[in-house]
Amino acid sequence: MTSVTSAPVPARVVLSQADIDRALTRIAHEILEANKGSQDLVLLGIPRRGYPLALRLAEKIAAADSTVDAAAIVGQLDVTMFRDDLSHQGTRPPYPTKLPRTGIDNKVVVLIDDVLYSGRTIRAALDALIDLGRPRIVRLAVLIDRGHRELPIRADHVGKNLPTSSAEKVRVRLAETDTAPGGSPVNEVVIEGRS
Amino acid sequence: MKHLLSTENLSLANAIRILDTAEEMAAVGDREVKKLPALRGRTVVNLFFEDSTRTRISFEAAAKRLSADVINFAARGSSVSKGESLKDTAQTLSAMGADAVVIRHWASGAPHRLAATDWIDAAVINAGDGTHEHPTQALLDAFTMRRHWARLAGTGSEGADLKGMRVAIAGDVLHSRVARSNVWLLRTLGAEVTLVAPPTLLPIGVEKWPCKISYNMDETLEQGVDAVMMLRVQGERMNASFFPSTREYSRRWGFDDNRLKALDTLGMKDTIIMHPGPMNRGLEISAAAADSPRSTVLAQVRNGVSVRMAALYLLLSGDTREPAATPALAYAGTHSTKESN
Numbered sequence: 411m412t413s414v415t416s417a418p419v420p421a422r423v424v425l426s427q428a429d430i431d432r433a434l435t436r437i438a439h440e441i442l443e444a445n446k447g448s449q450d451l452v453l454l455g456i457p458r459r460g461y462p463l464a465l466r467l468a469e470k471i472a473a474a475d476s477t478v479d480a481a482a483i484v485g486q487l488d489v490t491m492f493r494d495d496l497s498h499q500g501t502r503p504p505y506p507t508k509l510p511r512t513g514i515d516n517k518v519v520v521l522i523d524d525v526l527y528s529g530r531t532i533r534a535a536l537d538a539l540i541d542l543g544r545p546r547i548v549r550l551a552v553l554i555d556r557g558h559r560e561l562p563i564r565a566d567h568v569g570k571n572l573p574t575s576s577a578e579k580v581r582v583r584l585a586e587t588d589t590a591p592g593g594s595p596v597n598e599v600v601i602e603g604r605s
Numbered sequence: 606m607k608h609l610l611s612t613e614n615l616s617l618a619n620a621i622r623i624l625d626t627a628e629e630m631a632a633v634g635d636r637e638v639k640k641l642p643a644l645r646g647r648t649v650v651n652l653f654f655e656d657s658t659r660t661r662i663s664f665e666a667a668a669k670r671l672s673a674d675v676i677n678f679a680a681r682g683s684s685v686s687k688g689e690s691l692k693d694t695a696q697t698l699s700a701m702g703a704d705a706v707v708i709r710h711w712a713s714g715a716p717h718r719l720a721a722t723d724w725i726d727a728a729v730i731n732a733g734d735g736t737h738e739h740p741t742q743a744l745l746d747a748f749t750m751r752r753h754w755a756r757l758a759g760t761g762s763e764g765a766d767l768k769g770m771r772v773a774i775a776g777d778v779l780h781s782r783v784a785r786s787n788v789w790l791l792r793t794l795g796a797e798v799t800l801v802a803p804p805t806l807l808p809i810g811v812e813k814w815p816c817k818i819s820y821n822m823d824e825t826l827e828q829g830v831d832a833v834m835m836l837r838v839q840g841e842r843m844n845a846s847f848f849p850s851t852r853e854y855s856r857r858w859g860f861d862d863n864r865l866k867a868l869d870t871l872g873m874k875d876t877i878i879m880h881p882g883p884m885n886r887g888l889e890i891s892a893a894a895a896d897s898p899r900s901t902v903l904a905q906v907r908n909g910v911s912v913r914m915a916a917l918y919l920l921l922s923g924d925t926r927e928p929a930a931t932p933a934l935a936y937a938g939t940h941s942t943k944e945s946n
Contacts, residue, residue, distance in 0.1 A: 488629065490643075491641040491642065491643040491671075491918075492641070492642055492643075496643055496922045497922065501918075501919055501922045502922070503622060503625060503626050503629075503919075504626060504629040504630075504918075505629070506628075506629055506632065506763075507629075507632060537642070540638075541636065541637070541638035541640070541641075542636060542637065542638075543637060
């Protein structure tokens with residue numbers, strides 16, 4: 411956790427609730443299109459905010475394809491134990507890993523996270539995934555791609571490409587995980603720090 | 606948290622944190638690959654000055670599941686039998702680069718000594734010291750009780766405590782570090798503890814402990830309990846006559862077939878019977894009780910690995926701050942934690 415920059419800079423909203431909703435709707439259709447339907451689809455959200463996003467995406471996929479049961483294709487994949495910065499950061503308590511009943515063997519697994527930055531979380535997620543089974547294909551969907559990759563990883567589905575400086579912070583606030591400070595609206599993506 | 610030495614000083618937040626982490630660790634046991642890379646390249650030394658099978662194996666399994674390297678050190682067959690002091694042993698281990706020392710010692714306070722001095726710069730986990738404490742055993746007992754308590758309440762055990770649970774700890778309290786650790790931890794978690802033992806097997810000063818005392822097993826059962834924990838009669842520490850005969854002990858203080866039936870007639874269908882092991886079947890617990898569906902003995906062994914994984918992970922993954930200052934709890938969901946992505 412880096413401390414906030416010295417001079418307080420007003421946070422700029424880059425995605426509103428409606429923007430997030432539209433982006434997720436588009437990603438849901440992209441996932442169906444890339445997969446040529448809902449066959450073998452499994453959505454795994456990465457805690458914390460990837461999981462509620464995965465749930466929302468599953469709802470949208472179920473709305474587009476009536477054969478899909480939203481609850482049966484969503485899972486949560488905790489990557490805490492697989493991170494490469496465990497000995498540099500404060501202790502992180504692990505979150506539960508919950509897989510759909512069908513498992514992930516020979517499935518098309520779409521990893522879902524809120525912000526793609528260095529790519530290290532996704533590397534950890536790939537390691538975690540391999541210990542759980544052998545998916546046929548692994549894809550990646552993120553709400554925000556803010557650049558600054560440190561590993562050869564790219565997203566297949568992106569809600570919004572957001573050019574940032576590494577001094578800035580991208581904060582995703584979702585109704586499921588975040589209580590807004592001072593009663594300001596949740597379900598938004600804001601950018602903080604100097605621009 | 607740098608060391609895990611006792612449950613007496615363990616805060617509620619830290620206790621819940623260990624139990625919650627253990628809950629996630631338990632899931633690893635059900636996976637295809639029962640291993641996590643979290644402690645890769647770390648060295649855990651099992652330093653056992655006293656015989657132990659299940660605790661040592663449990664710690665070894667826990668460390669290995671987290672990919673740590675494990676060195677087993679038993680006092681027997683080592684330089685300790687040639688008269689090496691604890692200090693020299695510790696400094697030797699330190700020179701070998703141990704990141705954590707799991708210590709069992711016949712002297713109460715040995716782990717504290719190791720943690721308080723600069724002999725070794727490693728996390729110290731108390732795996733039982735004399736007749737003092739055995740914190741990981743208490744944590745695994747609490748973990749087992751919490752799962753049971755949450756299942757009865759129909760809720761998840763994550764984040765839960767043991768408020769309102771009535772626990773009877775019966776038997777050789779005098780020699781039991783398990784009883785001590787359990788009394789402190791269960792008090793912290795909000796359970797009501799009753800110690801049931803013959804007066805000769807209760808330590809001096811027990812009336813100041815945060816629990817009730819009873820000398821009558823049947824009365825305690827009649828008043829209602831949610832968990833009965835039978836303690837092992839520690840024959841090897843019995844240097845005086847604490848009770849007339851094993852038969853009399855078994856009849857008055859043991860959990861025999863009649864008391865097992867009594868649980869049914871008293872209508873306590875959800876009461877569990879616990880035992881830290883190893884059991885003296887026929888002495889403090891009858892075979893029927895040990896093998897009944899109420900018995901959690903094997904679940905306790907299974908949970909032991911998860912709890913010890915949690916302790917090793919939380920001590921070794923590099924945080925020395927109290928939980929209030931850690932990101933996960935302090936953030937409580939108001940900010941994104943994406944800087945480290």
